[in-house]
Amino acid sequence: MQDLIIIFVSTLLINNLVLSYFLGICPFLGVSGKIESAFGMGMAVTFVMTLATSISWLIYNLILVKFGLFYLEYVVFILVIASLVQIVEMFIRKYSSSLYQSLGIYLPLITTNCAILGSALFMVTRNYKFLEAVVFGFSGGLGFSLVLLIMAGIREELQYVNIPKVFRGASLTLITAGLLALIFMGFSGLISS
Amino acid sequence: MSKIIIPTIVLGLTGLAFSILLALLSKKLKVKENPQVTKILELLPGLNCGACGFSGCRAYAETITKECSTFSGCLPAGEEVNKKIAEALGLTGCVSSSAQVVICHCSAKSKEKKSSSKYIGPNDCRSANISGGVIDCAYGCLALGDCINVCPTNALELKDQAIQVDFKKCIGCGKCLKACPRNLFELVPIKNNLPVYNIACANKETALAVKKVCSKGCISCSLCTKIENSPYQMKDNLSTLNYNKPNDPTSLEQGKSKCPTKCIIKIS
Numbered sequence: 001m002q003d004l005i006i007i008f009v010s011t012l013l014i015n016n017l018v019l020s021y022f023l024g025i026c027p028f029l030g031v032s033g034k035i036e037s038a039f040g041m042g043m044a045v046t047f048v049m050t051l052a053t054s055i056s057w058l059i060y061n062l063i064l065v066k067f068g069l070f071y072l073e074y075v076v077f078i079l080v081i082a083s084l085v086q087i088v089e090m091f092i093r094k095y096s097s098s099l100y101q102s103l104g105i106y107l108p109l110i111t112t113n114c115a116i117l118g119s120a121l122f123m124v125t126r127n128y129k130f131l132e133a134v135v136f137g138f139s140g141g142l143g144f145s146l147v148l149l150i151m152a153g154i155r156e157e158l159q160y161v162n163i164p165k166v167f168r169g170a171s172l173t174l175i176t177a178g179l180l181a182l183i184f185m186g187f188s189g190l191i192s193s
Numbered sequence: 194m195s196k197i198i199i200p201t202i203v204l205g206l207t208g209l210a211f212s213i214l215l216a217l218l219s220k221k222l223k224v225k226e227n228p229q230v231t232k233i234l235e236l237l238p239g240l241n242c243g244a245c246g247f248s249g250c251r252a253y254a255e256t257i258t259k260e261c262s263t264f265s266g267c268l269p270a271g272e273e274v275n276k277k278i279a280e281a282l283g284l285t286g287c288v289s290s291s292a293q294v295v296i297c298h299c300s301a302k303s304k305e306k307k308s309s310s311k312y313i314g315p316n317d318c319r320s321a322n323i324s325g326g327v328i329d330c331a332y333g334c335l336a337l338g339d340c341i342n343v344c345p346t347n348a349l350e351l352k353d354q355a356i357q358v359d360f361k362k363c364i365g366c367g368k369c370l371k372a373c374p375r376n377l378f379e380l381v382p383i384k385n386n387l388p389v390y391n392i393a394c395a396n397k398e399t400a401l402a403v404k405k406v407c408s409k410g411c412i413s414c415s416l417c418t419k420i421e422n423s424p425y426q427m428k429d430n431l432s433t434l435n436y437n438k439p440n441d442p443t444s445l446e447q448g449k450s451k452c453p454t455k456c457i458i459k460i461s
Contacts, residue, residue, distance in 0.1 A: 059207065069200050076207055083211040087218055094222040160315065 004135050006191060007128075011139040014188055017115045018147045019181040024115030028148060029173055031106065038152035041106045042145025046138065048088060049116050052081050053137030056120040057130055077120045085111045115144055150180065229258045229281065236278050237267055242345040244268040244366030257282060268293065269346075269364030292384075293365030295348075295358055298377045299334040300393035300458055303354035305409040306333055317342075322374035329406040332395040334377055340369035360389075360460065381436040388461035390434060390445045397429045411456050417448035424448070432457070 017023045024045075031041045056077050064072055089107045093100045110116065119140040123133045154176055163172060233254040241249040245267060247256060257264040257278075264282060266275045271292060312327040314320055318339040321327045327335045336354040341347075348362035349369065360383065370378045377395055392411060396403045400412035413430040417423065424440040425432045425448045432452075434440065449457040 063203060063207070067199055067203055069203055072200055072204060075204060079208060079211060083215055086215055090218055090222040093224055162314065 004132065007132055007135050008139040010191060011136055012143045012146065013184065014190055016143045016147060016184055017118060017140050018144055019177075019184040021118060023118040024113050024144060025177075027109060027113055028144075028151065029170075029177070031109075032148055032151040032155055032173075035149065035152045035156060037106070038148045039145070041109070042141075042148045044106050045110055045113060045116070045144050046141030048081070048085055048110050049119055049141035049144070050134060050137040051088070052077075052084050052116050053119050053123050053140070054130070054134045055084065056080050057123060057128070057133040060124055061130075073121065073124060074117075077117055081116055081120070082111050115140065147180065147184075151177065154180075227255075227258055230254045232281050233258060233278055236270075236274055236281065238269050238274070238364075240269055240345050240364070240366075242269060242364065242366040242368065244364070244368070268366055292382065293367075293380045294360050294363040294383050294389070295365060295367065295369055295378050296381055296389060296391045296460065297334065297340075297349075297356040297358060298379060298391070298393060298395040299332070299375075300355045300357075300391075300456070301330075301333055301407050301409045302352075303336075306330055306354070306407045307405075318372075319374050330396060330403075330410070331406075332375060332377075332397065333407060333410075335375065339372045339374070340378065343368045343372040358460070379436075384439070387442065388459045389436075390440075390449060391458050391460055392425075392432050392434060392456065393458050394431065394456045397431060399430055403430075409454055409456050412454055414453060416451040416453065417457065420444060420447045420451065 011017070015021065018025065018028050027041055027045075032038050059076055059080060060073060064070060064076065085107060089100075092107070119137055123136055126136075128136055155173065158172065158176075167175070230251075234250060237250045237254060239250050243249070245253045247253040253267070264279065267278065270278070306328045307330075308328045312321055312324060314324060316337055318335045318337045321335050321337055325331070327337070334354070334356055336351055336356070338351060340356065341349045341351065345366060345368065346362045346364055348359045348364070350357050350359065356377075365380055367378075367380055370376070370380065375395070381389055383389060394403075394407075394409070394411035396407065396410045400414065403410040403412050411431050413427065413432075415427050415432070417425040417432050418427055422441065422444050424434055424444055426435070427433070434445075446459075449459060
């Protein structure tokens with residue numbers, strides 16, 4: 001139980017996928033303009049990431065390890081993520097049309113989110129057990145949403161500020177991202193081993 | 194040899210398993226779409242302008258198929274298309290939506306509207322309106338283009354700080370009415386391509402106050418109301434027109450020619 005909590009906190013804050021591994025930067029910069037869309041994207045990513053890591057774990061440990069085909073992990077994981085996104089999209093469309101309408105555009109985007117492939121690959125290199133992998137995937141997604149929401153909040157406020165010309169647009173966004181990453185580095189003392 | 198065959202088989206089977214799963218699920222989870230919705234969606238202009246009050250054409254199509262009594266006509270679609278939609282819904286002859294366009298009640302150009310202070314701040318009318326800068330007239334167009342940004346058909350254009358409406362492009366969705374912090378826009382019906390007369394001023398102050406801030410404003414001289422059968426009426430120190438009843442073109446033109454500041458303009 002303690003292991004699981006440590007994994008949860010460390011993936012959420014200390015080893016945040018976005019701010020310390022720099023994965024999923026594309027949606028991080030692209031969808032962080034509005035809090036509303038950032039929330040939708042974050043929830044969709046959390047959902048897919050949890051499922052993707054758990055199913056990838058099953059396939060890796062039950063099939064690939066058995067045949068000694070470790071090098072196939074990349075191809076198989078991409079396959080898993082792509083089909084999962086499709087299945088999730090179909091399910092949501094069938095059973096909750098309101099959720100489908102709010103997530104609609106973001107679901108296909110998740111297929112190309114490298115944070116999800118990254119979390120599946122980390123789960124392998126860190127030799128997680130099944131439950132640990134599930135928690136890892138879930139907290140990774142939550143960490144992604146957290147950072148995305150913080151960024152969206154800051155960027156919404158920044159719209160009302162008179163910004164010097166050189167900093168306008170992408171440059172200020174990148175500087176903000178860098179400062180956020182620095183702040184998150186501060187969490188590294190949270191757990192002492 | 195087995196080094197190639199085993200991975201091929203494993204990968205092939207995993208792929209196959211996923212594709213079969215996807216194929217089965219896509220059949221099982223197929224969402225039945227109402228054919229009527231698809232048909233109406235094809236008929237609608239597909240601008241997603243939101244004039245109907247729904248988030249887009251799809252949402253509107255879904256609602257009106259469910260409850261056809263809510264259908265009151267799509268503004269940009271025009272009369273003919275609306276009739277077709279009504280037919281598709283099983284309603285006949287209940288819709289008559291006349292074409293509307295928008296006019297802007299300020300046409301003062303940069304030289305005409307006076308400005309005694311410089312505005313520095315967010316580049317939109319909403320913020321500028323609060324600060325009270327940009328121009329001296331408290332009613333006139335701030336010319337920062339909030340209306341241009343919301344227009345779905347690019348019908349609005351800033352020419353020398355004055356808004357010009359392209360009637361060929363305007364669909365009368367009324368989005369600019371909400372966007373303008375100074376409420377300068379008005380929706381007016383157009384019939385048979387007749388020109389629209391617009392009192393291009395919204396300043397409710399008396400002549401002296403208007404003259405101070407703008408050389409093109411309505412100075413409430415009421416000359417336009419003094420012609421025979423004048424369609425013009427004075428209200429709040431402003432000349433106004435009732436667009437809902439048909440006005441005589443000649444008296445409209447007469448009134449326009451009487452205006453000393455030339456703030457009545459004819460748009461065709």
